Amino acid sequence: MPPAPLVALVAWLIPGAGYLLIGQRARGLTVGITIFLLFISGLLIGGIRVIDCPWIESPAQTAERLRREENGKFHLNPVQALLQKPWFIGQALAGPVAFITNKIGVSWERPAPAGTIPPEDSSTDSPPQGAPFSHSRVYEIGTLYTAVAGMLNLLAIIDSAYRASNHGHR
Amino acid sequence: MSYTPFWNPLPVWQYWYLLLIPLSLGISIVYKSVKCHSMKSVPREAAVIFMTILIGMVLAAAALMGITRLLEQR
Numbered sequence: 001m002p003p004a005p006l007v008a009l010v011a012w013l014i015p016g017a018g019y020l021l022i023g024q025r026a027r028g029l030t031v032g033i034t035i036f037l038l039f040i041s042g043l044l045i046g047g048i049r050v051i052d053c054p055w056i057e058s059p060a061q062t063a064e065r066l067r068r069e070e071n072g073k074f075h076l077n078p079v080q081a082l083l084q085k086p087w088f089i090g091q092a093l094a095g096p097v098a099f100i101t102n103k104i105g106v107s108w109e110r111p112a113p114a115g116t117i118p119p120e121d122s123s124t125d126s127p128p129q130g131a132p133f134s135h136s137r138v139y140e141i142g143t144l145y146t147a148v149a150g151m152l153n154l155l156a157i158i159d160s161a162y163r164a165s166n167h168g169h170r
Numbered sequence: 171m172s173y174t175p176f177w178n179p180l181p182v183w184q185y186w187y188l189l190l191i192p193l194s195l196g197i198s199i200v201y202k203s204v205k206c207h208s209m210k211s212v213p214r215e216a217a218v219i220f221m222t223i224l225i226g227m228v229l230a231a232a233a234l235m236g237i238t239r240l241l242e243q244r
Contacts (some may be wrong), residue, residue, distance in 0.1 A: 011182065027203055030209065034196050034200050034203075038193070038196045043176055044175055045189060046180075047179045064211045108177070123237070134178075134179035135179075136183070138180060146199060152197065154198065
């Protein structure tokens with residue numbers, strides 16, 4: 001039986017994989033697929049920007065933060081920044097996929113549809129903003145789906161690590 | 171505006187509360203997969219807890235709506 005910390009790490013990296021590592025294939029696949037579907041459903045419902053990591057910013061967000069900090073306002077250390085976006089704590093428990101998704105979201109630029117003329121005021125020096133944020137209920141539900149997926153993965157991480165230290169039993 | 175998956179939010183503004191149903195189902199499946207001794211009992215156990223969550227949410231919503239109406243009448 002692999003050591004419990006290794007099982008916990010693998011379970012965080014890939015939801016459900018902790019169970020696979022200790023030989024519980026059906027449990028691992030059920031948990032992993034369900035958590036994955038919840039996470040993807042959250043992104044489909046609220047858009048990719050429901051994952052909002054406080055430390056990964058689009059160029060526009062960085063410029064805005066630097067402008068505020070130059071004015072001497074709202075300087076936050078990393079912990080304060082995280083507490084401003086507490087849902088990300090839950091989302092991050094779903095694994096590295098949360099960070100990768102956020103990175104894609106902040107760097108995703110959709111070109112204007114073919115045949116359309118960009119607006120006059122779209123100056124070239126405005127930094128890219130990434131994918132747009134959604135609002136209202138769909139944003140909340142999308143955030144809820146992804147955070148619940150992460151918190152369910154925390155259950156699976158703890159359970160699979162405990163089972164690893166207890167010869168596969170609870 | 172056309173819907174682009176992951177870029178635009180899902181256009182379900184009027185029916186957002188129905189999205190709590192698949193969420194409850196996912197929670198039920200994962201919770202019972204972690205909790206149950208044998209995976210054979212998971213479908214039945216998950217169905218029971220799923221229905222319990224749904225009925226609980228409906229009752230809570232009805233109770234809150236009743237309290238709200240009562241306070242409105244005062």
